[in-house]
Amino acid sequence: MVQKDSYITEGSPYGIYKLRVEGLNLYYGTKQALKDISIKIAPNTVTAFIGPSGCGKSTFLRCFNRMNDLIENVTITGSVMVDDIDIYKNMIDVYQYRKKIGMVFQKPNPFPKSIFENVAFGLRINGESSKSVLQGIVESALRQAALWEEVKDNLNKSALTLSGGQQQRLCIARAIAVKPSVLLMDEPASSLDPISTAKIEELIYQLKDQFTIVIVTHNMQQAARVSDKTAFFYLGELIEFDKTDKIFTNPSKEATQNYITGRFG
Amino acid sequence: MNRKHLISPKSQDKLFKIFAALCTGLVLLTLLVLLIDIGIKGIQRINWSFFTNLPSRHPEESGIYTALAGMVGLLFFTVIIALPIGILSGIYLQEYGKRNKLAKFIEINISNLAGVPSVIYGILGLQLFVRTAGFGNSILSGALTLALLIMPVIIVSTREAIKAVPDSLREASFGLGATKWQTVRRVVLPASFGGILTGIILSTSRAIGETAPLIVVGALAYVPFVPEGPMDQYTSLPIQIFNWTSRPQQGFVVNAAAGIIVLLLFTFILNGTAIYLRNRWYKKTAI
Amino acid sequence: MNRIRIRSEKVIEWIMILCSLVSVLTTIGIILVLSVDAFKFFKEVPFVDFLTDTQWTPLFEDKHFGIMPLLSGTLLTTTIAILLAVPVGITIAVFLNEYASKKFTSVVKPLLEVLAAVPTVVYGFFALQFVTPLLQKVIPGLAGFNALSPGIVMGIMIIPYITSLSEDALRAVPKSLREAAYGLGANRFQTAFKVIVPAANSGIVVSVILAISRALGETMIVAIAAGQQPRLTFNPLESVETITTYIVQVSMGDVPQDSLEYRTIFAAGITLFAFTFLLNNISFWMRKKYQHRYE
Incomplete structure (x- = not known):
């Protein structure tokens, strides 16, 4: 299904794909939530996962950082390769591994700590305690998240005093402060107003240079605006995965066509 | 790193x-x-005579007959007094006075009362019921004191149980033209019955084990007769245990332990019933 | 018909208000009863003596009315109980909430409830007849009545209390914070102690405050196992008397009503009440303030 790919960045040390999933099945107890999913995602691209709610797109996103481990009774078969390493089969340290994969959640979830401590959290749990190192990284992460100018004078204020849109950008800063190579975003703008949403989308576009971004969204316009490629999920299956332009103008599958034209979902 | x-x-x-x-x-x-x-x-x-004997100076002849009788009488009056008042104030606070200042003030009060040491209730009962009202060292004094003590538990659990009743039921009842009290009596209370009952049982279990306030309001350690009315003097099982525990003779230590076995049986049966009811009730309402 | 209905509705509402007022009257009653006789007590015993005298011997020939020995006994047993119960209670709460499987939790929690349901007179017996003899084997100089044994047993009694309240606080922390921490690569320990516990700290502090208040007012364990000798000491191996024990001791004796000796229990009682009242109000205020933090 994936043809010649023009999005591949030169010089990636790990093959040509950053993320590669083969034959992935996921069960909650006996109920199968994801069915035989295979997908390949190139580095430094933005991939959007779309589909009606309950189609498994969020569940699938959480396979990439093994977040589903936190739920009891989940079984997963098949392989998820990140940088050509199978994250479910090899004896990897899941906590160390998660540091390489940043995640931004549906609702902004800053810790009830100061703005500074939120961004510094990932570094602190790695044992980094040098004030100057922390300050440097916090500043650059906040700059990358386009939040620095708004908060630079109030770094010690509680993160809970920020607006929803600012909180979400803070969460992005917190995620990228640990320098992951992949950024997973689970409907990052769904609880935000249009202006904040626009800011987040612009940010995603800029962050593409440094990260491989996978974003789950229920907003098709958003998918069309920010992503290079789009995957359409339906009832736990990956129906179609192609360049975003193609998915939205000329999809190959009828189900995709029906969804993007609003016939269900 | x-x-x-x-x-x-x-x-x-x-x-x-x-x-x-x-x-x-x-x-x-x-x-x-x-x-x-x-x-x-x-x-x-633990044998039959332990349950049927009166207290005695000789440990092996001493029994818990009067203590058990006193305990049952005490609990009966405690529940009779505390139940209606506790449930009605629970209903008022949850259904009627949700927003007004009086209800808020009462709420702070109840939360405070729940934290007052039980021995302080004893002092209150001593001055109020034993002395001022002149009830003396009677079952009534003890029951009134214990009733005040367990009231916060009944109020809080009644509120919790009522809170769990979905608003849709109330709306349905109001929609049919029922008044507030009719809604409470015919819809809310039946739907929260399990929860309220659980609270009552738990508070009874609490009342069973209370010792300190009863000592202060003058439950006697040595009562060689079974109380026949609320104005009689009495002893209760925990008091009897306390009394035996503080005696030096080994025989009384044995008696104390035997009394504790009986007391624990009562407590665990009550608590077990409450937990069972709670789980059953939650299952029923968790739809 | 309708008017009767409306009137009976009003009558019922008033009955309910009266019932609710019983709890207000109870509070007023407690404060009034304690202060009236405490006031009479302080007319005869100067307040300064009450606070500074280092002896408490109202029942002896040579009468002294210094509350400090009773207070030190109360604080000593409470401190021992809290030192044991707070770390263990919170540890178990974190363990049940973050580490243990659902199955394990569903077995342990009812057992902790059993522990909480055991009457205090039973714990007193256990302290005197089991824990003290056991401790005497380890600590040779330990007196038969001492502060250590009832302190420890009181701590065990309070553990389920702290665990249950702290667990509620931990559970109230939104799942999203936990996910954020895991997403950043924090392990269970780091998630628990760097995110969840700090986020739940007000609830945990409330549980500790309530536990202290509970330990201060606990009566039977100390009355049975700590002894009845008011002594200004912080040595846990010695026998001490707490405020609560003193109240029980006087109640069991034959002290004439309206005597100074009788009023001592009100002076002691109001001291205890002041402490617990303060702690309860702090905890109530904290709970109100932080209750809606995550809603």
Whole structure:
């Protein structure tokens, strides 16, 4: 299904794909939530996962950082390769591994700590305690998240005093402060107003240079605006995965066509 | 980077897990040791005469007949007094006065009362019921004191139970033209019955074990007769246990342990029933 | 018909208000009863003496009315109980909430409830007849009545209390914070102690405050196992008397009503009440303030 790919960045040390999933099945107890999913995602691209709610797109996103481990009774078969390493089969340290994969959640979830401590959290749990190192990284992460100018004078204020849109950008800063190579975003703008949403989308576009971004969204316009490629999920299956332009103008599958034209979902 | 930790995060995690499991285990072990220790010390004394004998100076002839009778009488009057008042104020606070200042003030009061040491209730009962009202060292004084003591428990659990009744039921009842009280009596109370009953049983279990306030309001340790009315003097099982515990002779220690076995049986049966009811009731309402 | 209905509705509402007022009257009653006789007490015993005298011997020939020995006994047993119960109670709460499987938790929690349901007179017996003899084997100089044994047993009694309240606080922390921490690569320990516990700290502090208040007011364990000798000491191996024990001791004796000796229990009682009242109000205020933090 994936043809010649023009999005591949030169010089990636790990093959040509950053993320590669083969034959992935996921069960909650006996109920199968994801069915035989295979997908390949190139580095430094933005991939959007779309589909009606309950189609498994969020569940699938959480396979990439093994977040589903936190739920009891989940079984997963098949392989998820990140940088050509199978994250479910090899004896990897899941906590160390998660540091390489940043995640931004549906609702902004800053810790009830100061703005500074939120961004510094990932570094602190790695044992980094040098004030100057922390300050440097916090500043650059906040700059990358386009939040620095708004908060630079109030770094010690509680993160809970920020607006929803600012909180979400803070969460992005917190995620990228640990320098992951992949950024997973689970409907990052769904609880935000249009202006904040626009800011987040612009940010995603800029962050593409440094990260491989996978974003789950229920907003098709958003998918069309920010992503290079789009995957359409339906009832736990990956129906179609192609360049975003193609998915939205000329999809190959009828189900995709029906969804993007609003016939269900 | 990991070297910056004094102990690596991985071993921190492991060490804490071991420590925490140990803590949990030790606490549960204490419970087990307590039960076994009391069982070993007291079981030899558990026989029919222990239940039917009056207290005596000779430990092996001493029984808990009057203490049990006193306890049952005491609990009966306590519940009779505390129940209507507790449930009605629970209903008022949850259904009627949700927003007004009076209800808020009462709420602060109840939360405060729940934290007042039980021995202080004893002093209140001593001055109010024993002396001022002139009820003396009677079952009535003890029951009134215990009723005030368990009232906050009944109020809080009534409120919790009522809170769990979905608003849609109330709306349905109001929609049919029912008044507020009709809605409460015919819809809300039946729907929250299980929860309220659980609260009542738990508060009774609390009242069974209370010792200190009863000592203060003058439950006597030596009562050689069975109380026949609310104005009679009385003793209660925990008082009897306390009395035996503080005697030097080994025979009374055995008696105390045997009394504890009986007291614990009562407590556990009540609590078990409450937990059972709670689970059943939750299952029913968790739709 | 309708008017009767409306009137009976009003009558019922008033009955309910009266019932609710019983709890207000109880509070007023407690404060009034304690202060009236405490006031009479302080007319005869100077307040300064009450606070500074280092002896408490109202029942002896040579009468002294210094509350300090009773207070030190109360604080000593409470401190021992809290030192044991707070770390263990919170540890178990974190363990049940973050580490243990659902199955394990569903077994342990009812058992902890059993522990909480055991009457205090039973714990007193256990302290005197089991824990003290056990400790005497380890600590040779330990007196038969001492502060250590009832302190420890009181701590065990309070553990389920702290665990249950702290666990509620931990559970109230939104799942999203836990996910954020895991997403950043934090392990269970780091998630628990760097995110969840700090986020739940007000609830945990409330549980500790309530536990202290509970330990201060606990009566039977100390009355049975700590002894009845008011002594200004912080040595846990010695026998001490707490405020609560003193109240029980006087109640059991034959002290004439309206005597100074009788009023001592009100002076002691109001001291205890002041402490617990303060702690309860702090905890109530904290709970109100932080209750809606995550809603």
